[in-house]
Amino acid sequence: MNNRKTGKPVEILLVEDNPGDVRLTQEAFKEGKVLNKLHVTRDGVEAMEFLRQKGNYAKSPRPDIILLDLNLPKKDGREVLAEIKTDKDLKRIPVVILTVSQAEEDILKSYNLSANCYIIKPIDLEQFIRAVKLIEDFWLTIVTLPPNGKK
Amino acid sequence: MKNRLKAKERLRSESGKMRQRVAEETKRKRVGKTLIKPEEYIESIMQTVREPLLALDSKRRVISANRSFYQTFKITPGDIEGKVLYDLGNRQWDIPKLRKLLEEILPKSTVFLDFEIEHDFEDLGRRVIVLNARRIFHETKRMQMILLAIEDITERKRVEKELKQADELKQAVEALELSNRDLEQFAYVASHDLQEPLRMVSSFTQLLAKRYQGKLDKDADEFIAYIVAGAKRMQALINDLLTYSRLDTRGESFGPIDSEAAFNQAVANLRVAIKEGEAVITHDPLPPLIADNSQIVQLFQNLLGNAIKFRGKEPPRVHVSARQENNEWVFSFRDNGIGIAPDYFDRVFVIFQRLHGREEYPGTGTGLAICKRIVERHGGHIWVESEPNKGSTFYFAIPPAGDKQL
Numbered sequence: 001m002n003n004r005k006t007g008k009p010v011e012i013l014l015v016e017d018n019p020g021d022v023r024l025t026q027e028a029f030k031e032g033k034v035l036n037k038l039h040v041t042r043d044g045v046e047a048m049e050f051l052r053q054k055g056n057y058a059k060s061p062r063p064d065i066i067l068l069d070l071n072l073p074k075k076d077g078r079e080v081l082a083e084i085k086t087d088k089d090l091k092r093i094p095v096v097i098l099t100v101s102q103a104e105e106d107i108l109k110s111y112n113l114s115a116n117c118y119i120i121k122p123i124d125l126e127q128f129i130r131a132v133k134l135i136e137d138f139w140l141t142i143v144t145l146p147p148n149g150k151k
Numbered sequence: 152m153k154n155r156l157k158a159k160e161r162l163r164s165e166s167g168k169m170r171q172r173v174a175e176e177t178k179r180k181r182v183g184k185t186l187i188k189p190e191e192y193i194e195s196i197m198q199t200v201r202e203p204l205l206a207l208d209s210k211r212r213v214i215s216a217n218r219s220f221y222q223t224f225k226i227t228p229g230d231i232e233g234k235v236l237y238d239l240g241n242r243q244w245d246i247p248k249l250r251k252l253l254e255e256i257l258p259k260s261t262v263f264l265d266f267e268i269e270h271d272f273e274d275l276g277r278r279v280i281v282l283n284a285r286r287i288f289h290e291t292k293r294m295q296m297i298l299l300a301i302e303d304i305t306e307r308k309r310v311e312k313e314l315k316q317a318d319e320l321k322q323a324v325e326a327l328e329l330s331n332r333d334l335e336q337f338a339y340v341a342s343h344d345l346q347e348p349l350r351m352v353s354s355f356t357q358l359l360a361k362r363y364q365g366k367l368d369k370d371a372d373e374f375i376a377y378i379v380a381g382a383k384r385m386q387a388l389i390n391d392l393l394t395y396s397r398l399d400t401r402g403e404s405f406g407p408i409d410s411e412a413a414f415n416q417a418v419a420n421l422r423v424a425i426k427e428g429e430a431v432i433t434h435d436p437l438p439p440l441i442a443d444n445s446q447i448v449q450l451f452q453n454l455l456g457n458a459i460k461f462r463g464k465e466p467p468r469v470h471v472s473a474r475q476e477n478n479e480w481v482f483s484f485r486d487n488g489i490g491i492a493p494d495y496f497d498r499v500f501v502i503f504q505r506l507h508g509r510e511e512y513p514g515t516g517t518g519l520a521i522c523k524r525i526v527e528r529h530g531g532h533i534w535v536e537s538e539p540n541k542g543s544t545f546y547f548a549i550p551p552a553g554d555k556q557l
Contacts, residue, residue, distance in 0.1 A: 125357035
């Protein structure tokens with residue numbers, strides 16, 4: 001189901017605790033060409049509630065793609081990734097790791113846990129915006145995503 | 152019940168046999184043994200013991216000495232018997248503490264043990280000796296005698312001291328290594344964690360500049376420009392600090408490398424600067440090394456980069472060569488640049504030290520500090536010879552196999 005055909009906005013879940021990064025990501029997506037809706041959760045516990053539609057997130061949509069930071073309060077990104085990728089309903093959702101960590105062990109661990117790709121947040125603003133636009137371009141227009149819904 | 156009685160009986164009979172055997176054995180031994188007189192008994196013990204021993208009479212005259220005493224204190228047998236201890240060998244045994252022990256303490260207590268003294272002997276130099284003495288009564292001769300044992304522990308003391316010093320040195324080295332690691336860890340963590348808030352400052356000022364440049368007043372544009380420039384500079388500093396702090400902890404292991412290939416890699420990395428500066432870089436054959444390849448590339452790159460950056464009016468010319476000297480490879484990077492005054496020869500290798508304004512020559516002042524650390528990690532040293540306006544030559548010397556084994 002390509003959302004461009006249906007005209008429905010693409011649902012993006014951003015799991016990020018730094019409000020500055022949230023805002024920068026929002027700014028970058030504003031400049032994008034794909035109609036999208038960016039949902040934000042600030043820690044790993046909230047992220048899992050969102051994905052499992054629990055608590056305050058009972059009516060949340062199923063995201064088409066997840067942008068996941070690794071260092072998060074309460075439940076960190078590695079745990080969130082492991083939970084998503086071992087859940088038979090959630091594991092098809094592409095997870096893009098978006099983090100400042102350049103540590104080899106984080107990169108290896110993320111891919112071992114079946115992250116779909118790993119991106120180190122560029123320090124420079126222009127490059128950051130470019131990276132987010134490329135994520136959008138690749139994952140939301142070039143890639144064919146799995147059909148939405150539980151299968 | 153019956154069994155128990157039997158066992159008891161057997162036990163009694165066995166122990167009876169045993170007693171008989173012991174008695175027979177004892178008898179046999181007594182018969183086989185030669186009877187000796189007490190003085191012979193003392194003498195045979197004295198000659199057997201490895202420690203120097205003296206037997207003195209009540210007037211401190213030497214009755215006899217053992218072989219070990221003669222050997223240790225280099226005295227000939229005939230020289231001493233019958234003489235007073237204190238008069239031996241040019242009175243070198245007239246030691247106040249020994250005198251006190253023999254004259255005052257021994258008469259009262261019949262024995263003294265493990266008394267350590269230091270004394271300068273005429274022939275042997277300064278020795279540390281341990282004295283043990285006992286007053287005995289010789290029954291046959293009906294006289295008082297003194298047995299004096301003199302152990303020379305100078306050598307043992309010296310070894311103990313050396314071991315202690317080696318141990319202290321080892322502990323100091325360990326403490327230093329620990330504090331070094333802590334510092335590196337601190338520099339790494341600090342520079343890593345500083346990046347996060349800095350990224351925020353720099354990103355949002357850039358965003359501010361992007362959106363509002365020219366829409367506020369002239370002052371606002373200027374202020375924003377300063378904030379952006381400051382944040383960018385801080386980013387560069389933190390990045391370099393991070394690189395610097397990672398040199399030891401994140402360095403790769405040493406392996407055989409071709410320093411000519413490392414040199415070519417460095418030149419390739421600098422191709423833009425070389426082209427823009429119209430620099431000419433030449434080199435003599437460079438030797439193979441046992442080293443961390445990526446760090447050697449970085450070292451070459453920093454030195455070549457500096458030679459191009461700190462250029463004079465003429466296009467930069469850099470010549471690199473290596474020669475073997477005192478079992479080390481001495482590399483030299485000779486340029487025709489602006490040169491350095493002798494006052495700054497050491498300072499240029501200190502992190503964040505710069506000799507020029509930033510408008511003149513950009514940079515954070517970490518390049519040569521990184522070079523120094525890389526060379527030191529390879530067990531070598533780095534220095535510069537230069538004259539203002541006449542160019543500089545940077546040298547570094549490293550052992551062919553680094554200081555570390557593969």
